[in-house]
Amino acid sequence: MIDLARALRKDISRRSFIKYSATLAAMLGLSDAFVPKIAAAVEGMANGKQPVIWLHGAECTGCTVSFANSHHPGVAELVLDTLSLQYHETLMAASGHVAEKALEEAMTRFKGKYILVVEGAIPVKDDGIYCRIGGKTFKSMVEEAATNAAYVVAVGTCASFGGIPAADPNPTQCKGVADVIGGTVVNIPGCPAHPDWIVGTIVSILLFNKVPELDKHGRPMPFFGKQIHENCPRRGGYEQGRFVKKFGEELPDIEGCMGAKGCRGPITYADCPHRLWNAGTNFCIAASAPCAGCVEPSFPKLPLYEPIEEVAKFIEESEASQDEGSISTFAASLGGAVAGAAAGAGAVYFAGEKAREKEGVE
Ligand code: SF4
Numbered sequence: 001m002i003d004l005a006r007a008l009r010k011d012i013s014r015r016s017f018i019k020y021s022a023t024l025a026a027m028l029g030l031s032d033a034f035v036p037k038i039a040a041a042v043e044g045m046a047n048g049k050q051p052v053i054w055l056h057g058a059e060c061t062g063c064t065v066s067f068a069n070s071h072h073p074g075v076a077e078l079v080l081d082t083l084s085l086q087y088h089e090t091l092m093a094a095s096g097h098v099a100e101k102a103l104e105e106a107m108t109r110f111k112g113k114y115i116l117v118v119e120g121a122i123p124v125k126d127d128g129i130y131c132r133i134g135g136k137t138f139k140s141m142v143e144e145a146a147t148n149a150a151y152v153v154a155v156g157t158c159a160s161f162g163g164i165p166a167a168d169p170n171p172t173q174c175k176g177v178a179d180v181i182g183g184t185v186v187n188i189p190g191c192p193a194h195p196d197w198i199v200g201t202i203v204s205i206l207l208f209n210k211v212p213e214l215d216k217h218g219r220p221m222p223f224f225g226k227q228i229h230e231n232c233p234r235r236g237g238y239e240q241g242r243f244v245k246k247f248g249e250e251l252p253d254i255e256g257c258m259g260a261k262g263c264r265g266p267i268t269y270a271d272c273p274h275r276l277w278n279a280g281t282n283f284c285i286a287a288s289a290p291c292a293g294c295v296e297p298s299f300p301k302l303p304l305y306e307p308i309e310e311v312a313k314f315i316e317e318s319e320a321s322q323d324e325g326s327i328s329t330f331a332a333s334l335g336g337a338v339a340g341a342a343a344g345a346g347a348v349y350f351a352g353e354k355a356r357e358k359e360g361v362e
């Protein structure tokens, strides 16, 4: 068994404990009224640790690295202290036959009780022979472990939808976990998955003893319920038809929209603009990169830096309008201020709404 919290030798004071519980409540979109309940539940969980089996398939291990880099280390430790990681190929000290035996014993001892976390896509071509661990195919390992799991959680876009290992032409026919085993799989996509999404989802399952509300792609709504485009700091540039055409280009008086450089924000649902990455430092679009839509089933859709259909149409229309002067009139009517979503929605074509309709999102 791996006890990371103890390995890190960090003591959690009562005050910090309550603070971490408040952070967990915020992560899950719960009010402060839930903080005592969360604190009590986490304390209770620490007495009877939740067994977890974490398998790795076709992937880069980036999601484990992301998880280990949680910028709420106290929260991650707190959660890890309530978990009993029975098997994790990257973190466990054991290897070879000892590791294989540990996996078999964990599946028997905690039958029906463990959370199965899968990181990585599952190659299914030729019955899965292109990814084998200890002589077994990864496909058979996931199928066997999922049979007696209390919950199955797919971490990262590879495990959720196939991701980069399933990119065209997908020679090993990689698939996401749900497509292979069926049933309810909680998908936490991302390339990598944000540590808060992983920690928050596991806590939610442990607290409420059920999977959180999921969207049509099996993603927890608290983290994947909002469209990037609707919350984008460059949205004013979009509304005014001001697009970055070259990487590194800075437009005078406005943050230019990255749509012309392939931004997939209008068809991507995640809370990156609010949650931010790297200890709350920044996120792709604010750092002058387009959103690659890394949490969507279509990722990675090539070419990465060409405008998506909806945005290409909007760029064409806005440039035609600018030639006629209507967009500049619109911008002038706002006094040069950044046009927010509410101000612009009725005045210009809103590609995001079109994309939303196309994606069938409510
Ligand atoms: S297209 Fe991308 S950069 Fe432009 S407003 Fe939408 S999300 Fe932001």
Ligand code: SF4
Pocket: 190, 191, 228, 268, 270, 272, 283, 284, 285, 290, 291, 292, 293, 294, 295
């Ligand atoms: S902004 Fe887009 S590409 Fe960047 S992490 Fe979020 S979903 Fe992924």
